[in-house]
Amino acid sequence: MNDWEDRVVDASLQELHGSKPPDLSARVLLALQEQKGGPLPTLREPPPARRRTVRLVEALLAAAAVVAAAWFLGGYMAESPAGSQQTEVATVELEVRVVEGTLECADIRPGRATVRHAAPALATFAAHPGNRLRCEARCLAQVGPFGSFAAEPHTELEVKSMEFSRKQGVLVASTLTLGVITGAVTWHAFTRTDVAVAGDVLRLEAAPGGASGAAMLAENERLRQRVLELERQNEVLQTQASRTGVAAAPPVETPKEPPAEPEAKTPNAMAFTDPKFDAALSGIDWKLVGDVTNEMGPMLVQLAALAGEMKNGELSKEGMALAIKVTELNGKLVAQVPAMLQAGLPGYEANGAYTHPLVTANTLSSTLAAAGQPLTDAQRATMSGLVRTFSIENQSISDASREFDLEYLLAETEMKDRFYREMSTLLTPEQYRAMYPEGSQSNDGVSLFGTGIVTRPYTEVVPAANAADFARIASNKISESIGLDEATATKVRGVIERMTGASPELWQDPADSAETRLKFLKRGRTPAALRRQIEVMREIERSVSLTPEQKKQLRSMKKILVPLPKR
Amino acid sequence: MSSRTIEHQDVVRLVQQHQVEVWRYLRFLGASNELADDLAQETFLQLLRAPFVERAPAATVAWLRTVARSRYVKSFRRPPFALTEVETIEAAWTGFARDDAGHESLEALRGCVQQLDGRAREVVRLHYEERRSRRDIGERLGLGEDGVKSLLRRTRSILRECIERRRKGA
Numbered sequence: 001m002n003d004w005e006d007r008v009v010d011a012s013l014q015e016l017h018g019s020k021p022p023d024l025s026a027r028v029l030l031a032l033q034e035q036k037g038g039p040l041p042t043l044r045e046p047p048p049a050r051r052r053t054v055r056l057v058e059a060l061l062a063a064a065a066v067v068a069a070a071w072f073l074g075g076y077m078a079e080s081p082a083g084s085q086q087t088e089v090a091t092v093e094l095e096v097r098v099v100e101g102t103l104e105c106a107d108i109r110p111g112r113a114t115v116r117h118a119a120p121a122l123a124t125f126a127a128h129p130g131n132r133l134r135c136e137a138r139c140l141a142q143v144g145p146f147g148s149f150a151a152e153p154h155t156e157l158e159v160k161s162m163e164f165s166r167k168q169g170v171l172v173a174s175t176l177t178l179g180v181i182t183g184a185v186t187w188h189a190f191t192r193t194d195v196a197v198a199g200d201v202l203r204l205e206a207a208p209g210g211a212s213g214a215a216m217l218a219e220n221e222r223l224r225q226r227v228l229e230l231e232r233q234n235e236v237l238q239t240q241a242s243r244t245g246v247a248a249a250p251p252v253e254t255p256k257e258p259p260a261e262p263e264a265k266t267p268n269a270m271a272f273t274d275p276k277f278d279a280a281l282s283g284i285d286w287k288l289v290g291d292v293t294n295e296m297g298p299m300l301v302q303l304a305a306l307a308g309e310m311k312n313g314e315l316s317k318e319g320m321a322l323a324i325k326v327t328e329l330n331g332k333l334v335a336q337v338p339a340m341l342q343a344g345l346p347g348y349e350a351n352g353a354y355t356h357p358l359v360t361a362n363t364l365s366s367t368l369a370a371a372g373q374p375l376t377d378a379q380r381a382t383m384s385g386l387v388r389t390f391s392i393e394n395q396s397i398s399d400a401s402r403e404f405d406l407e408y409l410l411a412e413t414e415m416k417d418r419f420y421r422e423m424s425t426l427l428t429p430e431q432y433r434a435m436y437p438e439g440s441q442s443n444d445g446v447s448l449f450g451t452g453i454v455t456r457p458y459t460e461v462v463p464a465a466n467a468a469d470f471a472r473i474a475s476n477k478i479s480e481s482i483g484l485d486e487a488t489a490t491k492v493r494g495v496i497e498r499m500t501g502a503s504p505e506l507w508q509d510p511a512d513s514a515e516t517r518l519k520f521l522k523r524g525r526t527p528a529a530l531r532r533q534i535e536v537m538r539e540i541e542r543s544v545s546l547t548p549e550q551k552k553q554l555r556s557m558k559k560i561l562v563p564l565p566k567r
Numbered sequence: 568m569s570s571r572t573i574e575h576q577d578v579v580r581l582v583q584q585h586q587v588e589v590w591r592y593l594r595f596l597g598a599s600n601e602l603a604d605d606l607a608q609e610t611f612l613q614l615l616r617a618p619f620v621e622r623a624p625a626a627t628v629a630w631l632r633t634v635a636r637s638r639y640v641k642s643f644r645r646p647p648f649a650l651t652e653v654e655t656i657e658a659a660w661t662g663f664a665r666d667d668a669g670h671e672s673l674e675a676l677r678g679c680v681q682q683l684d685g686r687a688r689e690v691v692r693l694h695y696e697e698r699r700s701r702r703d704i705g706e707r708l709g710l711g712e713d714g715v716k717s718l719l720r721r722t723r724s725i726l727r728e729c730i731e732r733r734r735k736g737a
Contacts, residue, residue, distance in 0.1 A: 001724045004595075004652075004659035009723040009730075011595045012669070012676050017695040019600055021590040027604075028582045028611050032575050401644045483698065547700040552599060 093124045094144035101139025106132040127162035145206035155183025176204045271365035280343030290366025301439040304446045346398030357390040371434035390419045413451035443520040463564045467501030470563040482553040491544045511564035529562040588668035610635045679729035687722040
């Protein structure tokens with residue numbers, strides 16, 4: 001038996017013991033749906049060893065975290081302590097309002113049927129485990145108090161559970177858990193927007209009871225309607241904008257007149273170009289990107305400030321209105337992301353492409369133009385050199401071979417931090433303020449010109465009193481993630497405690513409530529944790545006996561565990 | 568089957584027909600589950616990008632395997648195997664998969680594993696079911712890590728012969 005015959009048996013034994021072939025139909029179908037009417041998605045060529053193909057839909061949805069103000073709030077909501085609540089499971093009939101398309105409600109209980117509801121329709125759906133909601137074509141519906149969803153074609157959701165939480169006998173909350181069987185769905189709830197694709201699980205919460213329950217529900221309902229209305233307006237605006245973009249994109253040359261400044265002549269044109277990516281990136285409405293980024297900058301700072309002042313975990317009405325506006329604007333940016341992905345820009349997933357030097361420079365140029373502070377020719381010429389240099393570095397980082405997946409993230413964010421710094425030094429004070437509104441630099445994720453938007457999706461905060469406390473929680477998380485037995489987990493815990501305890505930079509700055517509750521991490525905290533985590537992971541691999549599979553999983557780990565020192 | 572170019576619906580049909588074989592082939596080459604998922608998806612999307620013309624199912628599968636192998640190789644900075652090995656790789660795979668994506672061989676293997684006894688059965692359980700490290704297995708079986716490696720290889724060889732016997736007898 002040669003090596004390859006041995007490998008056939010080895011792979012087959014792994015399959016017999018749990019490594020099953022998946023059904024890829026939905027994934028391929030979604031990818032095909034995404035490129036319908038346009039060119040096929042361009043995959044990176046050649047993909048580096050650690051690089052996994054960004055599924056177009058998945059990447060697009062991940063790009064929703066470009067700003068993700070609602071995500072911050074959602075993160076808080078999802079992690080609110082349950083206290084002494086008791087949870088019970090029941091089947092309830094939810095009111096489902098079909099707003100667009102056709103929704104199929106499948107009830108698996110004996111004697112129940114599958115019913116199709118075409119919009120506009122008001123239906124009931126039993127939240128019984130196993131029951132399913134299906135959309136053959138794109139559909140939009142509102143589900144009881146849990147929010148509204150927009151489903152991509154061929155999407156199927158399955159009820160995993162429906163739970164109620166009571167505190168001292170009073171119903172205080174309900175939770176609906178749905179699994180995405182096929183397709184993709186965007187779920188809008190009271191203060192958060194979740195996106196999920198096949199294989200993901202959505203955990204949706206509602207608070208129907210309590211002293212302020214009725215008022216909250218009414219407000220909830222009003223805001224949901226507002227979100228739906230804004231989404232519809234957004235779609236209309238995007239359609240109009242794309243039509244305008246198509247008409248305005250090709251620069252018309254008039255032989256008798258000298259070429260004008262790019263901004264003056266073609267507001268959607270790219271200020272910085274690269275022949276490798278120009279074809280795809282020219283499809284982006286750069287004027288829209290600039291207008292939106294310019295408008296969002298101060299809003300994000302304001303939202304972060306309001307979020308920091310939250311009382312009893314509730315955002316003020318002003319904050320809610322702002323969050324909705326930011327979400328709406330963010331949607332416009334996300335709509336431009338497919339072109340970035342199709343361009344095949346190297347980067348750590350979707351937000352890595354969004355922060356590529358070429359994209360960043362064009363975004364900055366159009367943002368400054370929108371702010372009435374356009375780049376001068378001299379500035380543009382100097383920046384072009386920077387863009388070329390950093391683009392080459394970006395590509396080499398992407399092509400390089402590294403042991404741990406997170407090493408790519410670190411290398412890329414360190415490079416981009418330098419790029420942001422060097423770009424900003426070329427600006428006038430007025431331009432600098434347009435790039436970085438006051439207050440935007442103190443926390444990750446508040447500025448659109450920062451690497452916080454690349455690391456945020458992978459950051460998990462771990463409030464801890466000291467290194468031992470952190471090691472206990474972190475080792476549990478790693479154990480769950482890569483499947484360690486108790487003895488191995490104890491060894492891992494020891495490594496984490498020893499190494500993070502010897503890292504004073506992780507512990508010298510106690511976390512404030514905005515960090516603990518809202519994950520608005522102070523600038524610099526995540527990179528410090530990421531650097532140390534890579535060292536810890538290397539030490540774990542060196543000193544702890546792991547199976548090949550565990551090593552593989554450790555190396556492909558994407559989660560950044562950030563210690564938040566308790567006061 | 569007469570030859571013709573393919574449309575989107577054909578891609579979906581071909582995915583359903585051949586995804587198991589492409590995915591298993593990628594796993595056999597050494598791809599992790601996640602990488603196999605991604606590369607299999609890329610392989611099928613390539614049906615529309617490349618000048619693919621559908622002919623007989625066997626030709627389609629061979630084409631898909633070639634694309635999948637190429638994608639897998641490209642996912643490394645250095646090729647994980649020499650080009651001269653491709654024939655050996657293909658022979659090993661087709662000998663196992665035959666014309667049913669390896670279903671029958673896998674079923675035969677299932678039966679063969681049931682027949683194992685003693686240390687062979689134990690090493691399969693510890694390595695594949697419980698995913699224990701070689702060191703851990705060695706401590707339990709009183710072997711060094713190299714001993715565990717040899718035992719695993721011998722066991723797989725026994726299983727391979729068993730599969731052949733079962734398939735011939737089927």
